[in-house]
Amino acid sequence: MNSVAVTTGIKTLDARAIRADFPIFEQLIHGKPLAFLDSAASSQKPRQMMEAMTDFYSTSYANVHRGVYVLAERATAALESSREKVRALLNAPDVREIIFVRNATEAINLVAYAWGMSNLGPGDVVVVSELEHHSNFVPWQYIAGRTGATLTMIPLTEEGELDLSALDGIATQGNIKVVATNQVSNSLGTINPVEKLVAWAHDQGAIFVCDAAQSAPHITVDVQALGADFVAISAHKMCGPSGVGVLWGRTELLLAMEPFLTGGHMINSVRLEKTTWGELPHKFEAGTAPMAEAVGFGAAIEYLTRVGFDAIEAHEHELAAYALGRLGEIPGITLYGPPAARRAGIVSFNIDGVHPHDVAQILDMQGVAIRAGHHCCQPLMQKLGVAATNRASFYLYTVQEEIDQLVDGLHTVHKVFA
Amino acid sequence: MNEFDQMYREVILDHYKNPRGHGVIESADAEAEGQNPLCGDEVSIYVAFGEDGETIDEVKFSGRGCAISQAATSMLTEMVQGRTATEVATLDKQALLDEIAIELSPVRLKCALLGLTTLKVALHKAKGTPLPDGLAGFDELELK
DSSP, X not given: XXXXXXXXXXXXXXXXXXXXXXXXXSSEETTEEOEEOBTTTOOOOOHHHHHHHHHHHHHSOSOOSSOOSHHHHHHHHHHHHHHXXXXXXXXXXXXXXXXXXXXXXXXXXXXXXXXXXHHOOTTEEEEXXXXXXXXXXXXXXXXXXXXXXXXXXXXXXXXXXXXXXXXXXXXXXXXXXXXXXXXXXXXXXXXXOXXXXXXHXXXXXXXXXXXXXXXXXXXXXXXXXXXXXXXXXXXXXXXXXXXXXXXXXXXXXXXXXXXXXXXXXXXXXXXXXXXXXXXXXXXXXXXXXXXXXXXXXXXXXXHHHHHOHHHHHHHHHHHHHHHHHHHTTSTTEEEESSOGGGBOSEEEEEETTBOHHHHHHHHHTTTEEOEEEOTTOHHHHHHHTOSXXXXXXXXXXXXXXXHHHHHHHHHHHHHHHO | OXXXXXXXXXXXXXXXXXXXXXXXXXXOSEEEEEEETTTTEEEEEEEEEOTTSSBEEEEEEEXXXXXXXXXXXXXXXXXXXXXXXXXXXXXXXXXXXXHHOSOOOHHHHHHHHHHHHHHHHHHHHHXXXXXXXXXXXXXXXXXX
16 A cells, blocks of 8 residues: 655645545646535545555455355455444444444434434434534434424524533423534534533433534544544545445443344344344444445545544644635625634635525636535525525645635636626 | 636626516416525516416516526526416427526536426416426425
8 A cells, every 4th residue: 555645743744745645636627727625525535545445346355244255254354444443543442333334324314213213202302403414403303203302403603603502491491312413514614512512411311422424534533532422424525435434332322222224134033023133233234234335444544544633633724724814805705604713624605696506617617616505504504594605625635726726716706797 | 708708698697687577476376486405596486377367477586596597587587478378388498498508517407497497387386287397307396
């Protein structure tokens, strides 16, 4: 495997050298260099990750578990080695707590169904926030509806941060059973005070479910330090392939839960009268696993760990501060979300009189890829009083020139719509 | 600026900035609300028929969206004025696209056709005219 261009031991990274690991940048878009500013939707992929998947398919592929031949053993070892890499990434106490799923959405659905259907009922309250991605909103709204529980939301301050002063009022609304928020907002980049929310949830006797899909790519997520009960992540946002994510959960909770999906692999024994469930994590991994994807995820974790999450976080903070400063130059711009010091590498904005679709279209013609839309956060858009925003997001391979290209592009937007 | 001019032709920008038929018809004979689930854009269409109860006498729209969706709906209100419900229900989407006359990606095509789709749903609800056949991926459930 190639070495990653980074000075170890020092908390900086060389984005230009890292970029060379990402083949996607070796092309022109509409004749212009690609400024890819949509990593919050999904990240680009390093060669090392793709090679790990190709290598797995080329040399070690067979269905995992129970096979007694050498390929099945290799494939099983590769899958389980990735599980251990995820455990180490999250600092989970036990590798059996690492459950491979399709993505963070499926991870949250797993908890909402398998825990929620057995533990929620009338008089119970599920607390989410106005900042949630639909992935951490819709499953709870749906399961609350199915069980007769109430769904309530932690409101936002003007700066787009969670208003913790509302918690006392929420505590009086009923029996708080679940508190579910993200650690970093995919829409505004807000970094949420998860430790405080976990403490509050536990004071209420509730479980805390952390949607870490937008934080795990950028900061160290330590499940023991967070104190959460469940944590959901997606590989595709952190240099891994699409199609695999992980749910981490506390052993005692996972053991007490009914399965989510049933079928092959998740059983202990199947009889006509009764089926008994397998051990953790298999109880929650029905069907053939996303094996090559898990291997790719493992390689992505290795890649990111070598660069260093401290370096990635520092790099993105620098870019966010630079972007907020430069975007401030654009006439008629509204910037959403907290100051740079309290946000991840995500900047949402609107240009007065120009719809985000039109902004994104004109930027695309200049090689700049941003996201325009509701970012799967319609409750938040409602709160902001807009249908959509533009969103530029950064990652370890983002360079300042891409932000400059964005700013130049926005000046062109003004010319077209003048 | 040539490439931008091709996409955002003067006539598109004019319809966007000065939309024709913008507004609401109180107690309209036909109305529907359409949404583009991809971007959250919304358009509501209102139709008043003439004395024959068939010819479109007045058509108005309200809502919010991108230049393409708003301009296309504005152009549409001019196109359908004086036509019958049946004529409009069977109007080929290409007729509107010819009017817009810019190259549209699949995502932007949905923006451009949001108004026409919504109008056809409004006419269907009021007159039982045929629904648009899966126009640009919308179905009846997505159109209130």
